Amino acid sequence: MKRPFSTATVFTTLTSSSFLKSKIHNLKSARAFTIIELLVVIAVIGILAAITLVSYSGVSGRAMLASLQSDLSSNSTQLKLYYATNAMYPITLDANNCPATPVPDTTRCLKFSSSTNFIYTPSTTTNPQSYTLATNK
Numbered sequence: 001m002k003r004p005f006s007t008a009t010v011f012t013t014l015t016s017s018s019f020l021k022s023k024i025h026n027l028k029s030a031r032a033f034t035i036i037e038l039l040v041v042i043a044v045i046g047i048l049a050a051i052t053l054v055s056y057s058g059v060s061g062r063a064m065l066a067s068l069q070s071d072l073s074s075n076s077t078q079l080k081l082y083y084a085t086n087a088m089y090p091i092t093l094d095a096n097n098c099p100a101t102p103v104p105d106t107t108r109c110l111k112f113s114s115s116t117n118f119i120y121t122p123s124t125t126t127n128p129q130s131y132t133l134a135t136n137k
Helices: 007-014 017-028 035-086
Strands: 099-101 118-123 130-135
Touching: 035 118, 035 130
Parallel strands: none
Antiparallel strands: 118 130
C-alpha cells in the first residue's frame, strides 16, 4: 500500500510561500480596536467611577449623622435616668464622662463613638433644670 503523499511533500506544501503569505494576510486583516473605541471605553469607566465616588461620600455622611444622632439619644437617656434618680441633672462630669457632682454616679456615664467630642453644659438657672448636649462635628 502506497501513501499518496510523503512526509516531505506535506512539509514542503505547508511551508510554501503561498501558505505563509495567506497566514500573514490573515494576521494583517485581523480586526482590532481603534483608538476612538478605546477612548470611549475609558471615558465610560471614568464616568462610572465618578458616580460611585459621589454616592459613596453621600452614604458615609449619612452614616456619620446617624451615629451622632444615636449617641445624642443614648446619652440623653442616661442623663434623664440620672435626673429621675437624683432630681437634678449633673453639674459636672469627670474624666470618664460620668456625673461627678452633685452625686457621683459611675453607672450613668456618657458614651460617645470614636473621634466624636461632645460638650455637656448644664443649666442650673432655669426651673426645671435643663442641659445642652452638643457636638463639634
